[in-house]
Amino acid sequence: MKYGGRFGQFGGFYVPEVLILALEEMEKAFYKYYKDKKFTTELDVLYHDYAGRPTPLYYATRFSELVGFKVYIKREDLLHGGAHKVNNCLGQGLLAKYMGKTKLIAETGAGQHGLATSMVGALFGMQTKIFMGTIDVERQSVNVHKMRLCGAEVIPVKGGTETLKDAINEALRYWTANVADTFYLFGTACGPHPYPTIVKHFQSCIGIEARAQCLEKMGKLPDIVTACVGGGSNAIGIFSAFVDDKNVKLIGVEPAGKGIKTGKHAAPLNAGKVGILHGTKMYLMQNKEGQILDTESISAGLDYPGVGPEHCLLKDTGRAQYVAVEDKDVLDIFDIFTKCEGILPALESSHSLAWVYSQKGKLPADTTVVVNLSGRGDKDVDIVERNRK
Amino acid sequence: MKTYKQTFAECRKASHSGLKRAALIPFFVIGDPDFDTSFEIIKAAIDAGVDILELGVAFSDPIADGPTIQKADIRALASGINIEKAKDLIRKIKSYKDIPIGLLMYYNLIYQYGTEKFFVDFARAGVNSVLIADLSIDDVDEIYAPARKAGLDTVFMVTPNTEIERAKKIAEKCTGFIYTVSLLGVTGGRDTLSDMIKPLISRLKSITDVPVCVGFGISTPQHAVELAKAGADGVIIGSRIVKIIEDNLNDKKSIPAKVKEFLSQIKEAIEAK
Numbered sequence: 331m332k333y334g335g336r337f338g339q340f341g342g343f344y345v346p347e348v349l350i351l352a353l354e355e356m357e358k359a360f361y362k363y364y365k366d367k368k369f370t371t372e373l374d375v376l377y378h379d380y381a382g383r384p385t386p387l388y389y390a391t392r393f394s395e396l397v398g399f400k401v402y403i404k405r406e407d408l409l410h411g412g413a414h415k416v417n418n419c420l421g422q423g424l425l426a427k428y429m430g431k432t433k434l435i436a437e438t439g440a441g442q443h444g445l446a447t448s449m450v451g452a453l454f455g456m457q458t459k460i461f462m463g464t465i466d467v468e469r470q471s472v473n474v475h476k477m478r479l480c481g482a483e484v485i486p487v488k489g490g491t492e493t494l495k496d497a498i499n500e501a502l503r504y505w506t507a508n509v510a511d512t513f514y515l516f517g518t519a520c521g522p523h524p525y526p527t528i529v530k531h532f533q534s535c536i537g538i539e540a541r542a543q544c545l546e547k548m549g550k551l552p553d554i555v556t557a558c559v560g561g562g563s564n565a566i567g568i569f570s571a572f573v574d575d576k577n578v579k580l581i582g583v584e585p586a587g588k589g590i591k592t593g594k595h596a597a598p599l600n601a602g603k604v605g606i607l608h609g610t611k612m613y614l615m616q617n618k619e620g621q622i623l624d625t626e627s628i629s630a631g632l633d634y635p636g637v638g639p640e641h642c643l644l645k646d647t648g649r650a651q652y653v654a655v656e657d658k659d660v661l662d663i664f665d666i667f668t669k670c671e672g673i674l675p676a677l678e679s680s681h682s683l684a685w686v687y688s689q690k691g692k693l694p695a696d697t698t699v700v701v702n703l704s705g706r707g708d709k710d711v712d713i714v715e716r717n718r719k
Numbered sequence: 720m721k722t723y724k725q726t727f728a729e730c731r732k733a734s735h736s737g738l739k740r741a742a743l744i745p746f747f748v749i750g751d752p753d754f755d756t757s758f759e760i761i762k763a764a765i766d767a768g769v770d771i772l773e774l775g776v777a778f779s780d781p782i783a784d785g786p787t788i789q790k791a792d793i794r795a796l797a798s799g800i801n802i803e804k805a806k807d808l809i810r811k812i813k814s815y816k817d818i819p820i821g822l823l824m825y826y827n828l829i830y831q832y833g834t835e836k837f838f839v840d841f842a843r844a845g846v847n848s849v850l851i852a853d854l855s856i857d858d859v860d861e862i863y864a865p866a867r868k869a870g871l872d873t874v875f876m877v878t879p880n881t882e883i884e885r886a887k888k889i890a891e892k893c894t895g896f897i898y899t900v901s902l903l904g905v906t907g908g909r910d911t912l913s914d915m916i917k918p919l920i921s922r923l924k925s926i927t928d929v930p931v932c933v934g935f936g937i938s939t940p941q942h943a944v945e946l947a948k949a950g951a952d953g954v955i956i957g958s959r960i961v962k963i964i965e966d967n968l969n970d971k972k973s974i975p976a977k978v979k980e981f982l983s984q985i986k987e988a989i990e991a992k
Contacts, residue, residue, distance in 0.1 A: 331857060344826055344853045346783045348878040348903055350885075489789060495780065502782045507904030509880065606827045606853070607780060619802050620831030621779040 331357055335523020338646060340639035343522035345609045349502070352509045357524040359429045364531060373424055380453070381409050381416045383535060387543035387700070392670045397690040399697040402552065403673070404540045404568065406704050413676065413705030414536060414564045415446035419515060421532030423450035426513035433512040434458045437501040439466055439494035439560070440631030440678065441473025442705055443517030448482035450515075458482040461501040463492040466630045472709055491624045494560075494634045498608050518561025519638035522609025526566075526639050533567025540700055541571040548698055556581040557702035558681040559599065559652065560632030562641045564704035569650060579651070582641060583681040585627035586654035596625035598637050599645050599652040612636045613645070628657040628713065629677035631705075655684040657717075663687050664707060664714055676705035677713065721817045723847055723872055723895045726770050727930045727952055733990075741947035741989050742770035744932060745982060746823065746957030748791040749774050749808050750800030751964055756971045757795075760964065761812055763975035767982035771819045771847075772812070773934075773955055776805050778825040783852040785907030787958040790965060802832060806844045813845035821874060821895065822849045834862060838869035848895045850874040856889045863892060874898050879915035883922060890927035896953060897923060899933045901946075908959045909936035917949045924950050940988035947989050956985065 331354050335341045343353055363369040377383040385405045394401045406414040426434060434456045438444030444460040451458030460477055464486045467474055477484050490496035498521070505514045519529040544552050555572050557565035559582040572578040587595035595601065598613040605614035607622060615623040615635035627633040644650035660677055663684040668674050675683055682701050693699075707714075726742060733740040745764050750757050761772065777792035777800055784792070809820060822841065829837045829851065841849065848871050854862065856875055866873055872895030877886050880903060890897060899920065902913035916933060923931045933946050934955030943954045960978055967974050 342858065343855070344858065345855065346852055346878075347855050347876040347881060347889075348783075348900060350855055350857070351880045351882070489793075490780070499780055499782050503785070503905045506783070507902075509903055603831075606825075606830055608782070609853070614827075616827070616831070618831070620827040620829075621796065622827075 331523065332361070333357065333523065335527060337526070337639045337643040340611050340642040341523055341526060342611050343609055344606050344611065345522050346506065348506045349509065352505070353522055353524065355429065359425055360524055360528050363425060363428050369424065369428060373421060376420045376424070377417070377535065381420060383409070384539045385409060387540055387547060389547070390671050393667060396670060397687060399693045399695055399699060401686060402698065402700045404536060404700060404702045406536060406564065406702060407673070407676065407679070407706035411442065411446045411449055412708065413442040413446065414533060414567065415443045415517065416449065417535055417567070418517065418529050418532040418563060419443070419446040419450040422515045422528065423454055426456065426515065427454050429513065431511060431513035432456055433508070434515050435461065435501050435504055435512055436515045436517060437461045437494065437497035438517065439497065439633055440629065441466065441470035441477070441709065442631060444477050444484070445473050447515050448477040448480035451482055452480045459504070460484045461487050461497040461504070463487050463494060463496050465492040466494065466497070469713060470630055470709060493625070493630065495622065502608070518563040519566045519640065520561040520608065520610060520612065520636060526610070529563050530566045530570060530640065533563050534570045536564065536567040536702060537569065537571025540568055544700065551575050551578050552698040552700045554579045554581060554697065554699040556583060556682045556685060556699060558583050558632060558678050558704060559637060559641060560585070560596070560634050560678065562638035564702050566638060566640055568702040569644070573649060580644070580649065581685060582650055582652040583685045584652055584654040585629060585632040585681060586656040587626040589656055590654055594626040595654065596627045596633050596635065597654040598635060599641060600654045607636050610636070610639050612639050612642050628660055628717065629681070631676070631678040632681065653685055655681050655688065659684040659688070661714060661717055674707035675703055676707045677710045679704045680707070720845065721819055723771070723819050723930070726819050730770060730952070741943065741951050742932065742953035743768070743982065743986055743989065744771045744773050744953050744955040745769050745960050746773040746775065746934070746955055748777055748788065748795050748961065749805045750777065750795035750798055751791040751961065752794045752968055752971060753798040754800065754804060754808060756974060758808060758811055759975045760978050762815055763979040764982055765816050765818060767979045768986050769982055771821060771953065773821045773823055773957070774809070776802065776822060776824040776828055778828060781825060783905055785905040785958060787908065787961050787965065788906050791961045802828065806841065809841070809844045809846060819847045820845060822846055823852060824849065826851045826854050835865040838866050838871055842869040842871050846871065848872040848874045850876070850898055856885070856892060859892050876900055877923065879903055879913070879919050883926065886923060887926050890923070890929050893929045896930040896932045897927070899923065899931050900935045901933050902936050904935070906935055906958050908938040908962060910938070912936070912942050912945055916946065920949045920951055940985050943985050944988050
C-alpha cells in the first residue's frame, strides 16, 4: 500500500492478508483516476444528469421561525434514490468500471446504500449482490423490493445483531472468496484504507456545493454546519469543505437510541473506546475485553458500533463536536419538521434536525445553520407509524 | 517449554522413505462448547498424538471465519469464556502436556488488553505465538518487538494471492512458521483441496526455510497426506474438527473420543504415507 490511510492514530487497514492485494489495487486505481480528466468528466455528467446534482440549499422559513434562528437545508434528499449515497456509488461504480471489474457487492443498513449500489449496478450492467441484516431486511422492506427491481440479489444476513455490522462481516467474508473479479462498494467513510479517503472524496461534492451556495445566498459562511453520523459519510462529505474555515462550527449528531445511559445506543464518539473493527482503528462500542456490543437506534442507517476514522480525529482535535440525540426526539422532529416544511426527512437525517431543534431559544436570531438533509424519509413512514402506537 | 523448532526437528527426524512427517495441528476455539468440555476435547487431541495446538480466542465479529467457527465463537462466548478463563485453560493444557500452542485471534481483543501485557501474560501461561488474523505484515511493527521481547515466536499468514516479494518480507518476520492459507476465502471444511495450494507451497519453499504450515479447508486424511507430500511442514485442521463438536452438542461427553478418533486417522495417514 502506498499510503497508510491514517488520520492521527485512527484508520489504517487491519484486514486479513487475503484482502491486501484488492485494497492495494483499489488505492492504485483511485489515485490514478480521481483527478483524471476523462474520469472526472464522466462522473460530473453522471452527477448532473443521473443523480440530479447540484442539490439546492433551501432556506427553511417556517422551521427557522419555529427555532428562532436561520436554518438552511442541503437537499441531498432530492437526489436519485433518495439519499446522498448515490454520490459515492457513482464514484466507486465508475472506478470499478475503469478497473475492469464486473461484479459489485455492498453492505447496507437502511437500504439506501444497497439501493444506490443496485441502481449503479444496473446502470453499469454489473452483477450486484447486497448483504443486509435480516432485521434490516424486515424494517426496510420497501428498499429491499427496489433493490430487487434493479436486478440486485439481496442476501439476508443472519447471526450477530443482524444489522449493518453483520452485513459488513458477511460482505467481507464473501469478498475474501471472490476477490479477483468483485469490487466491494463500501458505503461509508469507514472500513479499511483506502475506503475512508475514497468515500470522503466522492461525498465532498456536498460540502463544496453547500459552501458556494452559502456564500451566494447569505453572502458569508454559516455559523454552524450539522449532519448525522453513523459511519459518517454524509457528515464528512459536508464537513470537508468547511474544516479549514475555523469560524464554522461543525456538529455531528450520533444516535443516542434509548439513551446514552441505558447503553442502548450507537454513539461511539460519545460513549465508545478506541478499538479495531472492520479494518480500521476508531472509536468503538465494545465491552472491557473488546467484544463488540450490540447497538440500538431507530434508524437502521446509523445502527453501527463504529465511526469513520477521520471523525475520530476531528473529535480528538476538537475541530468538530459530536453530540447525540435519542430516538424519541428523532420521532418528534420527524413530525414537527414534516408539518413545518412538507419535507419528509429520513430518520437518519432527523437526528441533525433534532439537535437543531434542541437549540431552540439558545442561539441568537442571526445564527445561520446548515443541516445536511442526507436522505428522504419515505422509507421510514412505516417505522414511524409503528413507533407511534 | 517445548518450542516450535524442537517440534519441527522431531517431525523431520520421524521421516521415512525420504519424506519428512508433517506436524499435525488441530484448531479449537477455547471454551467451545464450554470450559470443561473444551479441556477434555483438547486433552483427547493431545492423546491422539498431535504436535502443536492452534487455539482461537472467541471474538464477536470473526471476519476471517466461515459459519462453523463463527458458531463455535458464539458457543464459547455464551458459555462465559473470557480472556482470563482462556489463560486458565492454556495453563491447564500446559500442565497436562508440554505442547507448543499458537493462538489465532483478532486484534481488538489484544489491543484492549494492552498488546505488550497480552504477550507477556500469555507467554507466561505457555503460549508460543500469537497470530492476529486481521493484522498484516504492513503493521508488523505494532507487534513484532513486544512479541519477541515476551519470548514469543511470530507467525503471519501468506495467502495464494500474496505476491512473491511480499511473501519474502512475511517469511523474514516469521520465527515460528508461516501460516499458509490454502485458498482464497474464509475458514471452513471443503470437499476438495484448493488447486492453489501446491504451487504456493513450492513458491514458499523456494524462498524460505521457515516451516510452512497449511490451513483453511483441510478436511480429510487424504488432504493431509497430499499436503505433506507437497512439502508442507504442518497441516492445520480447524472447521472439520469444530464441526464434530457442533454435531454432538446433545451428547457432549462423546465429543472427546470422536475428536480423538478423527485425529488418530489423520495421524495414521500422514505417518503411513
